[in-house]
Amino acid sequence: MSDSSADIRYLRFLKPNGELDKDAPTGSHDPNEIADLFRRMLELRVFDSKAINLQRTGKLGTYPSWYGHEAAQVGVAAAMKKEDVLAPSYREGGVMLCRGVSMAEILLYWGGDERGSDFAVPRDDFPYCVPIATQCLHAAGAAMAFQHRGESRCAVAVNGDGGTSEGAFYEAMNIAGVRKLPVVFVVINNQWAISVPVAAQTSSSTLAHKAIAAGIEGVQADGNDIVAVRHCMREALEKARKGGGPTLVELITYRLGDHTTVDDAGRYRQQDEVDTASDLEPFIRTRKYLASKNIWDTQLEEQFLEQCTNNIEAAVNNYLATPKEAVEQMFNHMYAEMPESLLAQRAHAIHFCDTDKD
Amino acid sequence: MSDSSADIRYLRFLKPNGELDKDAPTGSHDPNEIADLFRRMLELRVFDSKAINLQRTGKLGTYPSWYGHEAAQVGVAAAMKKEDVLAPSYREGGVMLCRGVSMAEILLYWGGDERGSDFAVPRDDFPYCVPIATQCLHAAGAAMAFQHRGESRCAVAVNGDGGTSEGAFYEAMNIAGVRKLPVVFVVINNQWAISVPVAAQTSSSTLAHKAIAAGIEGVQADGNDIVAVRHCMREALEKARKGGGPTLVELITYRLGDHTTVDDAGRYRQQDEVDTASDLEPFIRTRKYLASKNIWDTQLEEQFLEQCTNNIEAAVNNYLATPKEAVEQMFNHMYAEMPESLLAQRAHAIHFCDTDKD
Amino acid sequence: MADVTLIDALTMAMAWELEHDDDVVMLGEDIGLNGGVFRTTAGLQERFGPQRVMDTPLAEGMIAGVSIGMAAQGLKPVAEIQFMGFIYPIVDQMINHAGRMRNRTRGRLHCPMVIRAPFGGGIHAPEHHSESTEALFAHMPGIRVVIPSSPARAYGLLLAAIRDPDPVVFLEPKRIYRSNKQAVADNGEALPLDVCYILREGSDVTVVTWGAMVFESLKSAEQMSAQGISCEVIDLTTISPIDEQTILESVAKTGRLIIVHEAAKNCGVGAEIAAMVAEEGMYDLRCPIRRVTGYDIVMPFYRREMDYMPSVAKIGDAIRDSMDD
């Protein structure tokens, strides 16, 4: 057993006022790179608000907004390699988008269509995971497969602050520690699990401290700081790839929106807390930084947003134009080979299907 | 959230050479008290080896020996108050005996008779728990009941080193931390979970470090040192009773016997490890200490052992003379009021019962 | 006496019991200030305080485990699991402890506790939010499974469940949480458990069902009556243990049995009812038993959920087939 009671590091490089710390890691000082990441963040934000609108107008099911998480999502995805594997929670579709899942696929998922999880890219990533924290074990298992085959790949699980209370989260860290698995557990600490604030989830000093129970490294970063997020994910992934074992990365951010489109956060949290958090959110500081480097301004942003909006409109149209799957598809993928007893049931379903229109 | 990454304390007062540390807590310096505890330890050891014999001669089912755990068991029980509640694991029957469960009841349990868990004293204690770590949650729940009623009682869960890998153990500590529950989680770290050594259970620095994940205090003690065990349990219980919240107490000892009577530890562990552990076991040092205080010698021990043996024989006879319960008893305690549908089943069982002899 | 929804009736029952029994406590995720994601516990924390109505950390196994601990030590916990799709971490505690505490201690300790969870489809919810797996709990000895299908039964049965000295899994058909209002007297009167409720008398076919499917079945019965077929509709209500007598008596009268449930067919509770009648009431049957159930597939995402579920048409078809046999 190794000693892991050391103090937990906290990383922040891009300060809320838009200044980039002089200590920021080499490789973070190219503003053009940051601008690229910022564009992804913008795209995520526009998409997210579009999805909320679609739900409001009855064109999408319940949808969990990632408003406020954009730096965390883009930073996690930017640090991963294509061949790595993501095991996302239900909220972190932004990471999936950055990994290549299409907007239309994301919309299909929340639009009640299984094909949303049959994304063309990246084929090995796990689909959205709704039962909280269960995906942490899948990531550990994926890492066992990579280790078994001697592949230089890592698995990344994304979990929430509430999700750290589930035994599955702890069990996943523990097996990862024992087998030094190439896996990174990301906790997006957005301070709330629906109506439960993180202080009511645990008395742990920080969520990163939970790593100590598994004897693995824990680290915190400002989840609104795209530079810090990407950097600490890169460190963790590099370590994992080299056989150095797993890391728990706590990204501290804030859920600026309601829990989902059927939630009303006004019932359980104070507006002034949200206001304070809004001052620290990722876009303000990134804009300031880029402006200070003279590579971003309102006009560029407007141009980019227009482009975004067009892309998103196209994806939405694609989504809305996607007819329902044939009813038998709900039977066809249950097993590699369909058992006899399902054949009659499938025929029954087809017989009674009169709902091919939504 | 409070800070809990502090170093973990390790308590040992009665050294392997039989010397009592000068720093030993006041209240530990009365050798007569230690002699009383030692007598309980002796009784546990004699009972344990008797139970193993009963199994070997076909008079008892599979039995998990507590050989080597006696100081831990007696120390835990000695620190508890009568009105506290124990949630024991399957191995720690010694704690139950010290709390007032009768030897015959313990034997009935392992002899395949439910009445072994219907002990006359202590009525509120939980029965033996076989599904590992699940009892930690019961202890937390009991503590919630005490807290709810404003009672000055504590719950104590006893778990093994292997049991710390279950999510339930972590979940129990976590809720206890959040609600500052009057509960103590004891981990009897006997180095092995059947054939799996503790290093293969977790990479955590110590098992006590796992407390950090829940923001509760963790402490280690030499589990072969009756003084240290009782003292750190007293501290933890006193704190809990005063509203100071839960503690995780790791007691470091060794499983000197096989996992159970159907296990052969020779298959997976080295004899020299067992030999080394044997030098550190609790009886040697306690005898030396008591001898150095001139209140214990071979003759006294022999006298006491004879008395023990007689008591145990009486209990064994009582156990062996206990006829099977009537067959309908397996139905009668399923519900407070028996559902209609069970009546016919009960009649069927009675009709076919021809096995009233064992 | 105002008309109330099924949800309102549940809230009323919980408030009544919190008011009248100090041993009753509530726990679950988001049940406090937020009043539960379906607002079933709305206002209860405000009224009874955070020591009686407790938000817990996010861990269902923990919720069940501490409920068992509390119950064994004299409290009467009423725990909420947010959706049935998230209930599975409690299976271990329920089968290995809640259902056997009384038996294994020969009555010394017991578990007067209730696990509440919304279940079933039909509300266009996301993945994992529409499951019906009552059969898993029905197979566990020592555990009662109860499902109400009207505001009045919700009120009376939840009171009964909380007062019952043994563990009850209380499943709430969320599709009808707010659909059919009814006048419910808030008088603290419980309804009996372990009995079926006959909702419509009839002489040709017995339809046994529960939860939201009660409505589809009643609608179908209505349609059938226009075609001259008289259906008796029985709300099973206590899913386990089953009230065999009421069902057998009905089948003795009608000679035909249809079972309707949302859950998958294979090893669903419908199988038990059919088996019981094939054992005890076989000679009364004029034709094969029929089950109209969810298929043996994963509950589809919401665009196709209605194709998965039993419908008025599917039930009607089975009834007519029975009559033709």
Add this chain to the structure above:
Amino acid sequence: MADVTLIDALTMAMAWELEHDDDVVMLGEDIGLNGGVFRTTAGLQERFGPQRVMDTPLAEGMIAGVSIGMAAQGLKPVAEIQFMGFIYPIVDQMINHAGRMRNRTRGRLHCPMVIRAPFGGGIHAPEHHSESTEALFAHMPGIRVVIPSSPARAYGLLLAAIRDPDPVVFLEPKRIYRSNKQAVADNGEALPLDVCYILREGSDVTVVTWGAMVFESLKSAEQMSAQGISCEVIDLTTISPIDEQTILESVAKTGRLIIVHEAAKNCGVGAEIAAMVAEEGMYDLRCPIRRVTGYDIVMPFYRREMDYMPSVAKIGDAIRDSMDD
């Protein structure tokens, strides 16, 4: 070709598959150096190394969860759960993930994995070590449940389970782990899943059973034959999905059906078989179906376990009753 026990046959099958398929890995508590508490994996770690045959930390939910992760990424994990009484922490991962990974990704990812666990009573084991809860897994869509009852079937079915591209819960009747030896060719040949095995042909009564109860049923059939009653004994083998055809054909021939299982009756797998026949084969039945099962109570501690279980006498009684009807 030496005679081997059921346990030996399982070990042989696992060794064969580890030898011939690099993607196969084994994991579980104490399966390595110790060779499993029943010695089913004895020698495998020595032969194939600790990367192929892995001892895990003590956490069943973890074992299932990482198996799903491995399986989705191309391995074929074979996990051991030490006893069925400790299997419940895997329920969440099995129903919410293993059984639906293929469906929810429309075939993109799937879970070729096996969960092995000894089950059943009759060996005088401690509390929680004698359970039979196959019905819980049988109710989960997307999951196969398979139970062998002879060394040869253990060998061939375990190979089939490991090679199956979908998740299989493979339950081992530990009461007959070592009781009946049989010559088994170690030739890597799998047996088909999804079909029943007819172990004894007969014309008067069909007895459907599985696991250790196969032996009680065969003994009972033997006794009955001395009384002039001819029993057909069918080993269900694949518990889910059920091979309906074989059962229906047998009932069409005999007109009488007895189902025998160790698990509790209420919502057990016997209910599904009875229901299926009451739906599809009703007109072939000459008398009511009968189930001879464990009672709807907690598995008693071992002094009374034999009173809980179906016995030759109880089965014989049901068969004679059927003939008298």
